[in-house]
Amino acid sequence: MKTILRLAICILFINSIYTNCQSKMVLIKGGEYIPLYGRDSMKVSINSFHMDVYPVTNKEYLAFVKKYPKWQRSKAIKLFVDKSYLRAWKSDTLLNSNQKPNSPITNVSWFAAKNYCECQGKRLPTVDEWEYVAMADQKMPDARKLKTYNEFILSWYEKPKTYNQTIGSTFKNYWKVYDLHGLVWEWTSDFNSVLISGESRKDVDTDNDLFCGSAAVNATDLMNYAAFMRYAIRGSLKAKYTMKNLGFRCVKDDK
Amino acid sequence: MKPIKYILCLFTLIMLVSCADKKAKETAKVEYQCPMKCQGEKTFAKAGSCAVCKMDLRLISKPSKKTLSAGFSDESIFNLTSKWNTEEGKEITLKELKGKTLVFVMIYTTCKAACPRLVADMRNIESKIPSELKKDVNYVLVSIDPENDTPNRLKQFAKENYMDGDEWTFLQGSESGVREFANVLAVKYKQISPIDFSHSNIISVFNSQGELVHQQEGLGVDNKETIKKIIETVDN
Structure with missing residues (x-):
């Protein structure tokens, strides 16, 4: 009897280690919605997928660079990261004393984030997927029309240095996902599908609504303003850029 | 355990040698030619000047100029x-x-x-x-x-x-x-x-x-x- 008990405890222990390593994910049930800037401004349909509950942390990323040295600060190649990649770290494999292991990893490029997810057998979410999950508040899957929801997001935009907080410090949303708003901005796989950059003015398919922030402020709801900020940030990024308030999380297709 | 180590060493050595071999072959491809083609299509293995017109010999591409160096940089x-x-x-x-x-x-x-x-x-x-x-x-x-x-x-x-x-x-x-x-x-x-x-x-x-x-x-x-x-x- 005792041996069975020990075995059970052992298995439980191993299991918990395993789930710890493989960061927790939840199922996001697919559906349709109209994003701020979608295809033809029409409904976008999302297939079911699994999403990391939390953004990737310093600790997790540290383990990653130890396993894949080519992503260490001094070894990462310049095509994939800019100069500020992991700038706050003490060394290639050491966090700085003021960095908490459980704070979200930031100062990582799109290439690094993408590679991280792929190494876990996952991928980065698309803009549409990310926005789909992020439009939920604590209780409803689409809270975009709620004043409180938008005020929370906008108040975060004003708060400095939220990237120093630890994961799970903001609200848990309808899908049981934490920290989509309030901690860090997050990379998406197709962030470069947003045509709100300087050069797109010369493009043919310009949408004049994209260029004027004040138009968004005057819009009937705050919802557009909060989302507009995210789309604008994405539009301004290049894939090798790293920022200290830009992290990421991974997703996986539902099989 | 030891024999495995030896085999590993041998293996890496072979890999290194084969790499070096390739490089040597590639540098051998470098060819120079007189820009005026005084001596027709004649090519030289070293830089210098043309015996006829005294112009500096020019590096020529064969089949294309830049297949020389093996590696490429970080930004490539x-x-x-x-x-x-x-x-x-x-x-x-x-x-x-x-x-x-x-x-x-x-x-x-x-x-x-x-x-x-x-x-x-x-x-x-x-x-x-x-x-x-x-x-x-x-x-x-x-x-x-x-x-x-x-x-x-x-x-x-x-x-x-x-x-x-x-x-x-x-x-x-x-x-x-x-x-x-x-x-x-x-x-x-x-x-x-x-x-x-x-x-x-x-x-x-x-x-x-x-x-x-x-x-x-x-x-x-x-x-x-x-x-x-x-x-x-x-x-x-």
């Missing part, structure tokens, strides 16, 4: 490992384009608005490059619509647009490969309907080592700067 697009299909149905990685100055543009063949003009810009640039440099430049058109732009479709497009020569390469990638490549070029694109994309219009010039040297943004803009850069890049 040859670091990308994604796989691509050419219009001839051959599977390649970008590394295989090494050696020539590369001029990249991203298009899709069902495009009615900007792409024909981008393609025209490319042809325009190509026609202004001096003919003696032609074999050192490769014009690469990458499709942002890998689903519809199959190698066959690309081949057909090449023929329709008189771009079927050796200097033109068309590439079909995977969805993520294309996304990644667009990110390297800082090209933005989005599918807005099953057959339509909006995308930025950028022509990018890379040197033979795959490092970015110039980008031209916009449609029908003055090509002069781009052409100048291509010529400079080939000459370097």
